[in-house]
Amino acid sequence: MKKISLLGSTGSIGTQTLDVIAANNESFTLVALACGTNIELARKQIAAFQPKLVSVATPEDAKILAGEFGPEIEFLHGGEGLVEVARYSEADTTVTAITGSVGLLPTLAAIEAKKTIAIANKETLVTAGHIVVEAAKKNRVALIPVDSEHSAIFQALNGESHRAIERLIITASGGSFRDRSRDELKHVTVEQALSHPNWSMGAKITIDSATMMNKGLEVIEAKWLFGLDYDKIDVLIHKESIIHSMVEFVDRSVIAQLGTPDMRVPIQYALTYPERFSRLDEERLDLAAIGKLHFSEMDMSRYRCMKFAYDAGRAGGTMPTVLNAANEVAVARFLKGELTFLEIEDVIERALQAHTIQSNPTLEQIQAVDQEIRQQVSVS
Numbered sequence: 566m567k568k569i570s571l572l573g574s575t576g577s578i579g580t581q582t583l584d585v586i587a588a589n590n591e592s593f594t595l596v597a598l599a600c601g602t603n604i605e606l607a608r609k610q611i612a613a614f615q616p617k618l619v620s621v622a623t624p625e626d627a628k629i630l631a632g633e634f635g636p637e638i639e640f641l642h643g644g645e646g647l648v649e650v651a652r653y654s655e656a657d658t659t660v661t662a663i664t665g666s667v668g669l670l671p672t673l674a675a676i677e678a679k680k681t682i683a684i685a686n687k688e689t690l691v692t693a694g695h696i697v698v699e700a701a702k703k704n705r706v707a708l709i710p711v712d713s714e715h716s717a718i719f720q721a722l723n724g725e726s727h728r729a730i731e732r733l734i735i736t737a738s739g740g741s742f743r744d745r746s747r748d749e750l751k752h753v754t755v756e757q758a759l760s761h762p763n764w765s766m767g768a769k770i771t772i773d774s775a776t777m778m779n780k781g782l783e784v785i786e787a788k789w790l791f792g793l794d795y796d797k798i799d800v801l802i803h804k805e806s807i808i809h810s811m812v813e814f815v816d817r818s819v820i821a822q823l824g825t826p827d828m829r830v831p832i833q834y835a836l837t838y839p840e841r842f843s844r845l846d847e848e849r850l851d852l853a854a855i856g857k858l859h860f861s862e863m864d865m866s867r868y869r870c871m872k873f874a875y876d877a878g879r880a881g882g883t884m885p886t887v888l889n890a891a892n893e894v895a896v897a898r899f900l901k902g903e904l905t906f907l908e909i910e911d912v913i914e915r916a917l918q919a920h921t922i923q924s925n926p927t928l929e930q931i932q933a934v935d936q937e938i939r940q941q942v943s944v945s
């Protein structure tokens with residue numbers, strides 16, 4: 566029985582992880598969960614899965630739930646609660662399905678406690694990839710990708726030697742505005758931006774997909790997960806999200822992973838790896854019904870965030886931290902109606918241009934830059 570601790574249980578990845586656990590309850594059990602403020606859903610999840618440790622955002626909610634569920638379950642809150650859930654002694658695998666760089670400290674705590682990490686929280690790798698990868702190596706902990714593109718690459722690689730890889734080809738749907746010109750983006754609404762053509766996801770990643778920042782974050786995520794230079798990581802627009810990504814090998818053979826857009830596939834694979842469990846009752850890919858798949862080149866002037874991400878990744882040091890923190894705040898401000906869609910890019914560009922890079926930053930330096938940029942971008 567694999568014992569799972571889940572960060573971000575009430576979100577899109579979190580709820581689908583619980584679907585996977587419930588569908589395979591002879592193999593998986595949930596021992597700890599953490600969420601934020603969605604207490605109504607957390608209550609249902611606790612009742613259904615009976616974890617032994619729970620963390621929520623506020624002490625008030627922790628107290629209410631403790632009163633309802635009694636002493637059998639321990640209730641914590643805030644950043645410390647997240648860390649305790651991530652490194653819970655009874656868990657052997659931690660699923661990081663929380664949004665944003667707030668996932669960094671809990672992920673590091675889980676690695677230090679030698680949990681296998683099923684990693685969905687890409688912002689953690691973007692903001693501090695060198696620290697996370699180094700910690701995983703030192704503690705001999707596996708980082709198993711959950712993100713669909715990285716799971717596809719992981720499956721395509723299937724243990725192939727690093728030397729055999731010519732390049733990774735990460736596919737991008739183009740997001741909510743894939744068929745609009747830049748001119749048509751001036752007056753788009755939050756509601757329109759939140760309508761992804763292929764995937765149902767949390768708000769932040771859906772906006773990232775529309776700006777193409779999601780793909781930029783994924784390029785940096787791939788650099789750290791697969792240990793490749795940026796010159797070996799390409800992005801290809803593929804509007805159907807059927808090919809989840811590909812690997813080209815040095816002999817020009819290309820291996821792709823395909824499937825219907827369903828995150829429960831990569832989530833389940835991250836939990837069953839190196840085995841595969843059956844999902845025979847689920848929808849199967851019907852290429853004849855789809856008929857055609859489309860591909861086009863990435864256009865860095867149409868998608869400015871793509872260029873920001875490659876530039877920040879190549880610059881290294883604290884630049885990816887700036888990219889991520891500025892983006893998190895800019896997206897939150899767009900969602901609140903404080904910025905227009907195109908202003909997201911302007912805000913990120915200003916933060917990157919104003920920053921003096923620090924190379925090979927420590928965790929403390931990353932945390933300081935993250936805070937500084939958040940303050941700066943919340944008013945700029």
Ligand SMILES: NC(=O)C1=CN([C@@H]2O[C@H](COP(=O)(O)OP(=O)(O)OC[C@H]3O[C@@H](n4cnc5c(N)ncnc54)[C@H](OP(=O)(O)O)[C@@H]3O)[C@@H](O)[C@H]2O)C=CC1
Pocket residue numbers: 572573574575576577578579599600601602603604621622647661662663664665667685686687688711712713764765766767768769770828
């Ligand atoms: N959704 C998807 O299909 C994919 C997502 N990812 C990545 O997975 C991660 C999660 O995405 P997604 O599931 O869409 O996000 P959601 O917004 O749907 O869910 C986020 C989860 O994190 C919790 N959370 C957020 N902030 C805090 C905090 N400070 N303390 C405690 N809990 C917190 C939320 O709790 P609450 O709601 O209770 O406040 C919620 O459970 C992101 O990094 C994303 O990039 C990667 C690939 C695909």
Ligand SMILES: CC(=O)[C@@H](O)[C@H](O)COP(=O)(O)O
Pocket residue numbers: 712713714736737738739740764770773774775779780828
């Ligand atoms: C499901 C998933 O992994 C998302 O990251 C998805 O890839 C978003 O799609 P695009 O960023 O390609 O629109």
Ligand SMILES: [Mn+2]
Pocket residue numbers: 712713714783
């Ligand atoms: Mn993805």
